[in-house]
Amino acid sequence: MARQDERPWPIPPRRQRRRLAPGPSTGAPGEETDTDVGVAGRLRLVRPQGRLAFATLDDPSGQVQLFARDGVTADFEQFGKLAIGDWVGARGRVVKTRRGELSVLVERWELLALARRGFGDKWRGVSDTETLLRHRELDLWVGDRTREVLVLRSQVLAALRRALWDRGFLEVETPVLHPIPGGATARPFVTHHRALDLDLYLRIAPELYLKRLVVGGLERVFELGRVFRNEGISPRHNPEFTMLELYLAYADYQDLLGLTEQLVAEVTRAVLGRTTLEVHGRTLDLAPPWRRATMAELVSEALGRPLDVHSPRPVLEEAARGLGLVPEPSWGPGKLLLELYEKAVEPTIVGPLAVLDHPVEVSPLARRHREDPELTERFEVVVAGRELANGFSELTDPEDQRARFEAQARAREAGDEEAMVVDEDYLWALELGLPPTAGLGLGVDRFVMLLADASHIREVIAFPTLRPEAPGA
RNA sequence: GCGCCUCUAGCUCAACGGCAGAGCAACGGACUCUUAAUCCGCAGGUUGGGGGUUCGAAUCCCCCGAGGCGCACCA
Numbered sequence: 001m002a003r004q005d006e007r008p009w010p011i012p013p014r015r016q017r018r019r020l021a022p023g024p025s026t027g028a029p030g031e032e033t034d035t036d037v038g039v040a041g042r043l044r045l046v047r048p049q050g051r052l053a054f055a056t057l058d059d060p061s062g063q064v065q066l067f068a069r070d071g072v073t074a075d076f077e078q079f080g081k082l083a084i085g086d087w088v089g090a091r092g093r094v095v096k097t098r099r100g101e102l103s104v105l106v107e108r109w110e111l112l113a114l115a116r117r118g119f120g121d122k123w124r125g126v127s128d129t130e131t132l133l134r135h136r137e138l139d140l141w142v143g144d145r146t147r148e149v150l151v152l153r154s155q156v157l158a159a160l161r162r163a164l165w166d167r168g169f170l171e172v173e174t175p176v177l178h179p180i181p182g183g184a185t186a187r188p189f190v191t192h193h194r195a196l197d198l199d200l201y202l203r204i205a206p207e208l209y210l211k212r213l214v215v216g217g218l219e220r221v222f223e224l225g226r227v228f229r230n231e232g233i234s235p236r237h238n239p240e241f242t243m244l245e246l247y248l249a250y251a252d253y254q255d256l257l258g259l260t261e262q263l264v265a266e267v268t269r270a271v272l273g274r275t276t277l278e279v280h281g282r283t284l285d286l287a288p289p290w291r292r293a294t295m296a297e298l299v300s301e302a303l304g305r306p307l308d309v310h311s312p313r314p315v316l317e318e319a320a321r322g323l324g325l326v327p328e329p330s331w332g333p334g335k336l337l338l339e340l341y342e343k344a345v346e347p348t349i350v351g352p353l354a355v356l357d358h359p360v361e362v363s364p365l366a367r368r369h370r371e372d373p374e375l376t377e378r379f380e381v382v383v384a385g386r387e388l389a390n391g392f393s394e395l396t397d398p399e400d401q402r403a404r405f406e407a408q409a410r411a412r413e414a415g416d417e418e419a420m421v422v423d424e425d426y427l428w429a430l431e432l433g434l435p436p437t438a439g440l441g442l443g444v445d446r447f448v449m450l451l452a453d454a455s456h457i458r459e460v461i462a463f464p465t466l467r468p469e470a471p472g473a
Numbered sequence: 474g475c476g477c478c479u480c481u482a483g484c485u486c487a488a489c490g491g492c493a494g495a496g497c498a499a500c501g502g503a504c505u506c507u508u509a510a511u512c513c514g515c516a517g518g519u520u521g522g523g524g525g526u527u528c529g530a531a532u533c534c535c536c537c538g539a540g541g542c543g544c545a546c547c548a
Contacts, residue, residue: 047507083499098506099507118483121485122484123485123497130540130541186546236548
């Protein structure tokens with residue numbers, strides 16, 4: 001077996017690449033240096049020309065030209081047969097061509113991997129969206145944007161973890177397979193455990209398990225993980241997506257909103273170096289403090305008359321119809337107010353804006369507001385018309401929680417497939433005592449979309465869910 | 474889920490009721506400073522799948538499949 005330093009390409013490749021970089025402005029065209037370097041990467045272009053050959057070697061850190069010459073380059077004949085997409089390792093001296101291009105005059109080289117499949121049109125590449133989505137490895141190499149966004153995503157994840165570790169949060173992992181789907185209102189995926197002969201659900205949220213950890217005495221926890229919702233696919237929805245949830249004992253929603261502001265601004269600054277964003281040509285600033293307004297205030301402002309959860313039902317219904325909504329009999333005042341907000345207010349928000357005090361009817365896991373039992377101590381952070389995060393003072397009273405679950409269960413009976421189910425294990429845990437706690441959920445994919453100014457969620461997911469290709473297609 | 478649009482060579486696209494074509498890639502050849510190298514040659518297809526109308530269908534109609542856009546649902 002060859003010793004490492006006898007291989008034609010550098011180990012690791014990246015270190016030697018940097019040694020090549022300093023020269024480009026200093027050397028004169030035609031100059032040959034004594035600097036010996038090794039490079040490795042994938043060929044983007046090959047230009048054989050008789051007893052010379054040029055190839056553009058590409059890797060994430062840049063591009064370098066390989067310059068092969070008959071009599072200098074080993075196996076010159078074979079070098080000219082290299083093709084776009086082949087992986088090549090090469091070693092030689094740094095030179096400048098007569099045209100002034102910094103190059104490696106190849107002495108030894110090796111084919112590291114053969115591209116048996118074409119990489120599309122030399123100039124235009126592959127632009128068929130379907131092919132690119134189904135073969136993201138091709139997309140990654142052909143399109144810079146794809147790679148940049150995935151790098152950004154990784155930086156966001158790292159910055160989130162760092163920010164939370166710095167604040168004493170413990171990262172935990174809770175089950176993905178749930179006997180009862182809970183923690184959110186959404187339709188779940190169902191699967192089956194053979195040995196237990198038991199239906200299990202892919203989690204729609206880690207919330208209930210995380211709060212059970214707080215009951216157990218872990219006062220600051222977070223989980224950064226995949227959740228699954230059996231709903232439609234759209235530019236903003238993938239069936240599996242990444243959510244950050246964190247729980248902070250001895251805190252209420254106001255404290256948590258402050259933390260959320262810090263966290264979002266800190267991560268944005270870590271990744272982009274600034275807190276301002278361009279979204280659809282508009283500039284907004286994620287630096288705290290964010291504007292705060294209650295849902296009732298926002299709805300009243302938008303509709304030009306005072307409305308809240310205590311408004312007479314017919315008044316709310318009429319307002320809903322006025323916006324083209326079709327109120328269902330099962331909707332209470334809280335649901336009506338939420339619908340008004342989502343229709344008339346949310347899409348118009350540039351933000352960042354913290355929407356406060358959601359109706360208790362639509363917040364089955366949030367603590368009742370200290371000033372109005374029909375509301376909860378809850379906030380949603382909205383940026384560019386989309387919800388980025390959702391936080392609230394947690395409901396810690398097991399009696400109230402049982403009543404909320406039962407209300408949800410009734411809605412489920414009435415046909416609402418997204419409504420929750422009574423979770424006895426969770427109630428059992430609450431009966432042990434959950435200290436005052438505030439909890440936050442943040443859609444990581446949405447956050448990355450915002451920072452990358454991406455209009456489709458699939459841009460920020462390496463392998464978005466697609467229907468399998470039809471056999472005949 | 475619903476509506477509209479798209480699907481032709483490996484890739485990017487023409488042909489729009491009358492012999493399926495081009496550029497790039499591939500393959501063979503020429504070329505010692507190229508930058509989407511250039512030049513010569515050669516090959517490449519159940520026109521997404523199935524059915525129908527027609528003397529004749531890539532083209533018109535129907536069904537199916539996948540994708541895109543919009544709406545709905547949400548994070």
